[in-house]
Structure formats: structure tokens, C-alpha cells
Amino acid sequence: METLTPLKDLLPxxxxxxxxxxxxxxxxxxxxxxxxSAIERRAATISGxxxxxKDYQAAWLLKAISLIDLTTLAGDDTEGRVKRLCAKxxxxxxPWMLEKLGLPHLxxxxxxxxxxxxxxAVRALEGTSIPVAAVSTGFPAGLSPYRLRIAEIGESVRAGxxxxxxxxxxxxxxxxxxxxxxxxxxxxRVACGDAxxxxxxxTGELGTLRNVARASLIxxxxxxxxxxxxxxxxxxxxxxxxxxxxxxxxxxxxDRTGIKVGYKPAGGIAKAKDALTxxxxxxxxxxxxxxxxxxxxxxxxxxxxxxxxxxxxxLTGHYSAANRHxxx
Numbered sequence: 001m002e003t004l005t006p007l008k009d010l011l012p013x014x015x016x017x018x019x020x021x022x023x024x025x026x027x028x029x030x031x032x033x034x035x036x037s038a039i040e041r042r043a044a045t046i047s048g049x050x051x052x053x054k055d056y057q058a059a060w061l062l063k064a065i066s067l068i069d070l071t072t073l074a075g076d077d078t079e080g081r082v083k084r085l086c087a088k089x090x091x092x093x094x095p096w097m098l099e100k101l102g103l104p105h106l107x108x109x110x111x112x113x114x115x116x117x118x119x120x121a122v123r124a125l126e127g128t129s130i131p132v133a134a135v136s137t138g139f140p141a142g143l144s145p146y147r148l149r150i151a152e153i154g155e156s157v158r159a160g161x162x163x164x165x166x167x168x169x170x171x172x173x174x175x176x177x178x179x180x181x182x183x184x185x186x187x188x189r190v191a192c193g194d195a196x197x198x199x200x201x202x203t204g205e206l207g208t209l210r211n212v213a214r215a216s217l218i219x220x221x222x223x224x225x226x227x228x229x230x231x232x233x234x235x236x237x238x239x240x241x242x243x244x245x246x247x248x249x250x251x252x253x254x255d256r257t258g259i260k261v262g263y264k265p266a267g268g269i270a271k272a273k274d275a276l277t278x279x280x281x282x283x284x285x286x287x288x289x290x291x292x293x294x295x296x297x298x299x300x301x302x303x304x305x306x307x308x309x310x311x312x313x314x315l316t317g318h319y320s321a322a323n324r325h326x327x328x
Contacts, residue, residue, distance in 0.1 A: 018196070019224060029218060058311060063291065067296050067297055097311055115135075131162035137188060140231035200231055201246075227249075237268040243265055246263060264297040269299075
């Protein structure tokens, strides 16, 4: 089996241009298809065709940490919980381990919270380059009044959020109302201003992979900087077939426009081995530029704890209890 390259070969080389969007091209949208059986077969092979062991595995797990949007989106979130999460983002792994691994200043890619906790997170991350991402637009259902969804984006940006994770109206996809989806996404992109916008498709509720592909393309045409699988609240969240569908749309969009769009799988990615599989798929399909935080993120909460356990095992030969690697 093929061995992936070490961390030193995956460091970012350039900063990409934000996605300015393009006029809606319905002919292109109508031409998009998804061969579900072929996609599922390809996705099923990836974990068996890529192998990372020992130092290589540790390097890729460290890379995964740098790509995590460390997230808390619970109804019982408190300022104290968010502050502890931010402390974990600043110091994601025990200092002695990072020293031994040669990356003492490693952080997560971002911290993701509800709007109410944006100011708390911004204060807790002062002095770092870690951005705060806010879920917005009536997250997770996206069914609050439209004017309030747009206003919520502005409130989060003013509170200091550098990234906005918006949820699309699923009904536009299910009814094939592509103009409405495009107009909605474009207006939300404008409302975000300088903040990067991640479009959450809620793929588990879109019915088919063809719908996923077409919704991905529409959101990119309307200016999404990232496309994201899920809110994490649906019964089915990130999967490898959905990921393959979405990243191939990203590749097609770059081929057509020259613009790189980011990708964020979210929900259900809790194990280090799963993170490695996603990274291998991204490397195969999109290449090294997407193995950096400005083009790829994991939406996760418990993933970091399992990665920390695996890194400790790499250094000591022993697995520690999961409760030794709490998020805060």
C-alpha cells in the first residue's frame, strides 16, 4: 500500500484568492450528474489503498489538528465552556508531546460557536491567529425569517467572527429552485463582508448525490468560500461518498474558473483513523493546496481527543484513558 508524504511536504505554499462567484449558469447545473454506485465504490477503497504508520502517521495527525474547527454547539453552552474550548484550541495537545514532536506552537484551525458566544471566544483567543467561526442564518434548520437570518450574519461579523457558517434553505434544492438558492447564497455572501463564508448544505437532507453536487455548484457560483457537508445535527452527516461528490465539484469549479474553494466535512468524524482517511481522499482528489486551513477544515469536537491519545501512544507506546484528553 502507498505511504503518504510527511508533514514537512504538506506545509502551505501560497495564499489563495477568495471566491468572487460567477453568474448563475443553469446549463452547467443541469449537466451535473452523480453516479452513485461508482462514487460509493471509489469511497470504499480509499482506506485500504492508503497507509500511514509511525512517524508518518504522527505527522498526518498533527496536520489534522491544524485543520480542526474546534466546535461547541450545544444548548447548554456557557461562557466558561467556551473559554475552556478556546484554551484547548490554543494548546490542543499536552506541551511535552508537542515539544517532542517539534511543533510547540501548533493550534487548531478555528473555534466554532453560536453567535451568543462569539465575543467570549474572540476575547479568549486574543493574541493568537485562531479565527472565530459563527454558525448563522437560523442554524441548524435555516427556517427563521429571512431578514433575521441576514441580520444575524451582520451581528456575528460585528462581534468579531472572521468566518460565518451559513445554512442554505434545503427546500430550494428539493424543489430544484436553483435561482432562489443562488440569490440566497449571493446575498448571504454580501452580508458576510470580509468574513469568509462556509455554505452548509445539510447533505443528509438533500435526498440524492446529484442534488448534493448541484447544490455544491450553485453555492460556489454564488460566492461561497467553503462548502460544508452538515450542521452536525442531522441524522446523517459527513460521509465519504458525499465528500467525494462535493470535492469533485470543487475540482470542476476550479477547472472552469481558476478559483479554489474550500471544503469542510462536519458531524460524525470522531476517530483519528477517520481523519486520516479524509485527508488521503483530499490529497488524491484535490492535491496538496487543500491540505491547509484556508482550504480544508474538520468540523469536530471529540476528534481532537482521539488524535491526542494516538499521539501519546506514538511517543510512549501506551494508550491513555480518553478522560485524560478532555476538551476543557
